[in-house]
Amino acid sequence: MRIQLPYLQRMQFNQQVWAIARQIPPGRVFTYGEIAQLLSLPEGIPFDQFIAFRARWVGSAMAACPADVPWQRVINAQGMISQRPGAEEQRRLLEAEGVTFNERGRVDLKKYGWEGPAESAPPRLI
DNA sequence: GTTGTGACATCGC
DNA sequence: CGCGATGCCACAA
Numbered sequence A: 001m002r003i004q005l006p007y008l009q010r011m012q013f014n015q016q017v018w019a020i021a022r023q024i025p026p027g028r029v030f031t032y033g034e035i036a037q038l039l040s041l042p043e044g045i046p047f048d049q050f051i052a053f054r055a056r057w058v059g060s061a062m063a064a065c066p067a068d069v070p071w072q073r074v075i076n077a078q079g080m081i082s083q084r085p086g087a088e089e090q091r092r093l094l095e096a097e098g099v100t101f102n103e104r105g106r107v108d109l110k111k112y113g114w115e116g117p118a119e120s121a122p123p124r125l126i
Numbered sequence B: 001g002t003t004g005t006g007a008c009a010t011c012g013c
Numbered sequence C: 001c002g003c004g005a006t007g008c009c010a011c012a013a
Helices: A004-021 A032-038 A047-063 A087-096
Strands: none
Touching: A004 A032, A004 A047, A032 A047
């Protein structure tokens, strides 16, 4: 019986995602894909499958994140807030941290993302 | 056991 | 640059 195994790996994966998210400085945003690239390959998962779906799994992990995780700092690769209930609050929280949105609701990832200005670059994660 | 759907990224038009 | 299709996993109904 290996019913327990996938669940435990899932938990490990989520914990890893949350640990990274907790290290995102205020006023910065990371994309799901960027977080996904920092994750280690779970045991027993084929590499190409992992590559194909890890970003989605990050989204799933964020959907179940603990209260101490700054979930609002994780957005999609287009620099936009993925639509869902709570998206408005996410934008409000980010704006309160100094993140600005353009007229189409997009964040400048060059400015606020992982690649942002060197002087305010986020610390290396993991 | 099946089906539908998702807090994504990427590639083509 | 924007919009649509695709990938073919995990989980909830």
